[in-house]
Amino acid sequence: MSPRLVCRSYAGARVVLTLVFVTLGLVACFSDRATSATPTNSLSCTVPSSAAGATIVFISKFAFIPPTVHVKAGQNVAWVNCEAGATPHTATADGGAFNSGTLHTPDAFIQSFPTAGTFPYHCAVHPSMKATVVVD
């Protein structure tokens, strides 16, 4: 076997090994997602039992998800801080109707909305984070 041929077969083996590892990685990702303990959301975040029945707003990657929620008068909205790091957030009504105070992951804040209206709110720590609760 010439040295050149040995080189080529090593390169071939490298490509095959890379494909095997990429495939294993993808399989690991999908099986991880399938066994997630949080079926109500796509984030790796646990919703506390106290938030049962509430409309959930997740806080992740410096955003409220979803940015607008609609609830009926008398229903609850629960904000859950799912931020991967130790970043604190708040859910603070622009008009002062509610304020979560500082939420650290995985804190949750539950607020009832007894009357119809549109309630824009923001994060007091990161004012560029804005979202809205619409109560029908």
Ligand SMILES: [Cu+2]
């Ligand atoms: Cu924030």
